[in-house]
Amino acid sequence: MQARGLVQTFTTGRGKNKREVRAVDGVDLDIHEGEVVGFLGPNGAGKTTTLRMLTTLLRPTAGTATVNGYDVVRESVMVRRSIGYVSQAGGTFSQARAGDEVVDHGMLYGLSHADATRRGHELFSRLQLDGLWERQPKNMSGGQKRRLDIAMGLIHDPSLVFLDEPTTGLDPQARANLWDHISRLRSERGATVFLTTHYLDEADELSDRILIIDNGKIVAADTAQNLKDQVSGDLVDLEVHMAAEVDIAADRLRRIANSVETDGRHVRGRVRHAGREIPGLLRELDASGIALDSIEVLRPTLDDVFLTMTGRSLRDAQSGTENAALEELDNEGAIR
Ligand SMILES: Nc1ncnc2c1ncn2[C@@H]1O[C@H](COP(=O)(O)OP(=O)(O)OP(=O)(O)O)[C@@H](O)[C@H]1O
Known part of the structure; x- marks a missing residue:
């Protein structure tokens, strides 16, 4: 999948309040076959809009994209x-039984009734929906419904699957369970997965590569580990036994760390590859007769990456912009 200069603008409001929102602002993407890519960003960053252009639900205002070699327009x-596309809201189910919903969906994609039924049963078993074929979706739990959404998205055995916030609203156990299914999509079927999420741990756990979007622009694209290595380094926190020795300890730490600061008897700094550097540091401190009460090493998180890239914490940024769904829709532009 490839995108070049993808743009989407929306016009919101009327009359004097009319304004243009550049929801996606020149996005380039290169997603390789069999990759699991996590697409991260705060509310309103442009994740869903990008996904809707790539899945042909929204015509790009500018730019091009090819998905499985086909042009999206x-x-x-x-x-x-x-x-396969599993949207954020999930499917809107009729009164039909879950199994029939999945079979009908498969037939929409051109499968025969027999093939759709066989494949539906296979997916129910794989997604731990055994025994729920006859159940109406409205009587299923949140986790079961979400897995049913995924069964619908996979019924025609797509080689590329878009999952828009697949685990939002699920309890931790249901999330962990779904993570397992998502990993197996790739390991067992070789599928490419493009996944949007608000959860940093989810992106970290599942993705081969992370893309971060902010204000409609991609601000980072790499493996989670490389992103963490590039921007932050491990946070090393030394607790010095004698307050009088804090300055000397800070001086020693400064030789291997960035932005060293002191706080009481604590000395902190960011050290690239702390595992390699710490033994030498400890030897030096020991040689200088400086005793430590404790030492803590915190690996950088994706939130540290986001903070460095955008100047904001992803966690803080999320609470700010819940207005997206409330904005007036003036420019739907779906491709028919
Ligand atoms: N149909 C629309 N009409 C007007 N503005 C829109 C429309 N859809 C999205 N927007 C605006 O475009 C921007 C990007 O929205 P989008 O839904 O793509 O973000 P997101 O990253 O998916 O956010 P979330 O995490 O909340 O789902 C936001 O400022 C939003 O308000």
């Missing part, structure tokens, strides 16, 4: 046939 039908 000129060959939208082929794109839709070749992908």
Whole structure:
């Protein structure tokens, strides 16, 4: 999958209040076959809008994208046939039984009734929905419904699957369970997975590569480990036994660390590859006769990465912009 200069603008409000929102502002993407890519960003960053352009639900204002080799505008039908899309809201289910919903969905993609039924049963078993074929979705738990959404998205065996916040609203056990299913999509079926999420631990655990979008622009694209290595380094916190020796300890730490600061008897700094550097530091402190009460090494998190890239914490940024869904829709532009 590839995108070049993808842009989406929306017009919101009327009259004097009319303004243009550049929801996606020149996004380039290169996603390789069999990759699991985590697409991260705060509320309103442009994740869903990007996904909707890639899945042909929204015509790009500018730029191009090919998905499974098909152009999202000129060959939208082929794109839709070749992908699975599990949207944020999940499916809107009728009164039908879960199994029938899945079979109907498969037939929409051109499977025969027999093939859709066989594949549906296989997915129910794989997604731990055994025994729920006859159940109406409205009588399922949140986790079961979400897994049913995923069964619908996978019924036609797509090689590329888009998952928009697959685990939002699920309890920790249901999330862990779904993570396992998502990992197996790749390991067992070789599927490419493009996943948006608010959860840093989810992106970290599942993704081969992380893309961070902020204000409609990609601000980082790399493996979680490389991103963490590039921008932060491990946080090393030394607790010095004697307050009078804090300055000397800070001086020693400064030789291997960035932005060293002191706080009472604590000396902290960011050290690239702390595991390699710490033994030498401890030897030096020992040689200088400086005793420590404790030493703590914190690995950088994706939130540290986000903070360095955007100047904001992803956790803080999330609470700010809940207005997205409330904005007036003036420019839907779906491709028909
Ligand atoms: N149909 C629309 N009309 C007007 N503005 C829109 C529309 N859809 C999205 N926006 C705006 O575009 C920006 C990007 O929204 P988008 O839903 O893509 O963000 P997101 O990263 O998916 O956020 P979330 O995490 O909340 O789902 C936001 O400022 C949002 O308000």
